[in-house]
Amino acid sequence: MGTGSSGSAAKSSRPARPRVELLRVGHRPGRDPRLTTHLALVARAFGARRMHLHPPDPRVSDSLAGVRERWGGSFEVVPAPNWRTVVRDAPGAVVHLTMYGQPLARLLPRLAEERDLLLVVGGAKVPAALYREATHNVSVGSQPHSEVAAVAVILERLLGLPGTRPFAGARQRIVPQARGKRVERRGGSPG
Amino acid sequence: MGTGSSGSAAKSSRPARPRVELLRVGHRPGRDPRLTTHLALVARAFGARRMHLHPPDPRVSDSLAGVRERWGGSFEVVPAPNWRTVVRDAPGAVVHLTMYGQPLARLLPRLAEERDLLLVVGGAKVPAALYREATHNVSVGSQPHSEVAAVAVILERLLGLPGTRPFAGARQRIVPQARGKRVERRGGSPG
Numbered sequence: 001m002g003t004g005s006s007g008s009a010a011k012s013s014r015p016a017r018p019r020v021e022l023l024r025v026g027h028r029p030g031r032d033p034r035l036t037t038h039l040a041l042v043a044r045a046f047g048a049r050r051m052h053l054h055p056p057d058p059r060v061s062d063s064l065a066g067v068r069e070r071w072g073g074s075f076e077v078v079p080a081p082n083w084r085t086v087v088r089d090a091p092g093a094v095v096h097l098t099m100y101g102q103p104l105a106r107l108l109p110r111l112a113e114e115r116d117l118l119l120v121v122g123g124a125k126v127p128a129a130l131y132r133e134a135t136h137n138v139s140v141g142s143q144p145h146s147e148v149a150a151v152a153v154i155l156e157r158l159l160g161l162p163g164t165r166p167f168a169g170a171r172q173r174i175v176p177q178a179r180g181k182r183v184e185r186r187g188g189s190p191g
Numbered sequence: 192m193g194t195g196s197s198g199s200a201a202k203s204s205r206p207a208r209p210r211v212e213l214l215r216v217g218h219r220p221g222r223d224p225r226l227t228t229h230l231a232l233v234a235r236a237f238g239a240r241r242m243h244l245h246p247p248d249p250r251v252s253d254s255l256a257g258v259r260e261r262w263g264g265s266f267e268v269v270p271a272p273n274w275r276t277v278v279r280d281a282p283g284a285v286v287h288l289t290m291y292g293q294p295l296a297r298l299l300p301r302l303a304e305e306r307d308l309l310l311v312v313g314g315a316k317v318p319a320a321l322y323r324e325a326t327h328n329v330s331v332g333s334q335p336h337s338e339v340a341a342v343a344v345i346l347e348r349l350l351g352l353p354g355t356r357p358f359a360g361a362r363q364r365i366v367p368q369a370r371g372k373r374v375e376r377r378g379g380s381p382g
Contacts, residue, residue: 034225034226035225035226035229038226038336038337038339038340039337041334041335041336041337042336042337042339042340044334044336045332045334045335045336045340046332046336046340067335071334071335098372099365100365100367100368100371100372100373100374101367101368101369102367102368102369103352103354103355103367104352105352131370131371131372132370136369137368137369137370137371139355139365139367140352140353141236141237141352141353141354141355142353142354142355142356142357142364142365142367143232143235143236143262143353143358143365144232144236144258144262145229145232145233145235145236145237145343146229146230146232146233146339146343148229148233148337148339148340148343149229149233149236149237149339149340149342149343150343151340152336152337152339152340152341152343152344153343153344153347153352156344156347157352161294161295161296161331161332161344161348162331162332162333162334163294163332163333164294164330164332164333165333166333167334173333174290174291174330174333174334176291176292176293176294176330176333177291177292177293177328178292178293178327178328179322179323179328180291180319180322180328181289181291181322182291183291
């Protein structure tokens with residue numbers, strides 16, 4: 001678990017961790033705001049850079065902007081009027097998470113070597129084209145469960161368990177406790 | 192990763208994996224059926240035995256009964272009119288998953304040695320007594336995210352990634368594919 005390497009990463013035996021973004025396809029603004037918000041919160045907490053949301057939904061974007069304001073970091077929800085554009089513009093491999101895909105355990109070593117990954121999760125209806133346009137169709141178990149769980153587990157496997165340090169610019173942070181809650185607030189400028 | 196040990200497990204260097212159950216506290220039947228259903232599906236797919244649900248909600252129980260019918264296994268959602276009874280009757284450690292708790296990475300070695308674990312997740316309102324009555328308050332990262340993700344990650348860390356084999360008695364199974372979907376149905380007796 002050495003972290004002391006210096007110099008060029010190109011020859012390192014332990015490659016840099018991939019930069020990960022998430023695309024949520026098939027969001028239904030009237031029905032799904034809570035589930036999609038959970039998805040975005042998980043992406044943020046587990047180290048993804050941003051979530052592209054198709055179709056766009058200001059409720060989710062605003063909710064995450066509020067989280068960023070209080071809890072720091074630069075994660076944002078980006079409106080994606082056209083999901084195909086996001087897939088085609090992806091700088092690296094596109095990983096569609098689906099219970100019908102190949103087991104994560106088998107694909108993980110390849111995914112971990114990527115520099116950039118776009119994870120894609122569908123909602124109730126997944127466009128058939130997504131199965132073709134993705135670089136990989138990957139399953140986190142071949143049972144029905146939850147896109148929230150699938151995103152958490154693949155991010156945890158790629159980037160590790162989230163730590164306890166606050167994100168940059170956080171106004172508040174949690175101090176882990178054996179019992180009860182402790183939240184420290186910073187700054188305190190009015191407004 | 193040897194699996195060839197025989198005889199008494201008591202002296203094994205690799206202990207048996209814990210038996211895990213889940214308790215969902217503070218479910219709101221009018222608002223939460225989808226999130227709580229995701230939670231139950233994740234518990235099932237990642238190897239928990241059952242989910243106790245407080246307060247009870249037949250919509251969630253029926254939904255999971257339908258999943259069991261098609262996808263096999265013995266997972267069930269058990270009504271829990273009184274959550275304290277479930278906590279007090281737990282045969283092993285009670286692990287309350289909360290963003291305010293101690294980091295999972297620190298507690299994991301102890302949890303992995305348990306024979307029985309009851310995971311507890313709260314909903315919008317978590318009773319303060321839960322922090323006291325739990326054996327451990329454990330966080331999967333000190334950021335807001337999702338109880339669905341927390342349950343998936345702790346189960347994955349304790350029991351491993353879910354495999355691709357169907358559960359016992361399944362009427363249908365997924366055959367993992369690089370592209371598209373393949374579901375095999377078994378039996379086929381009418382009804």
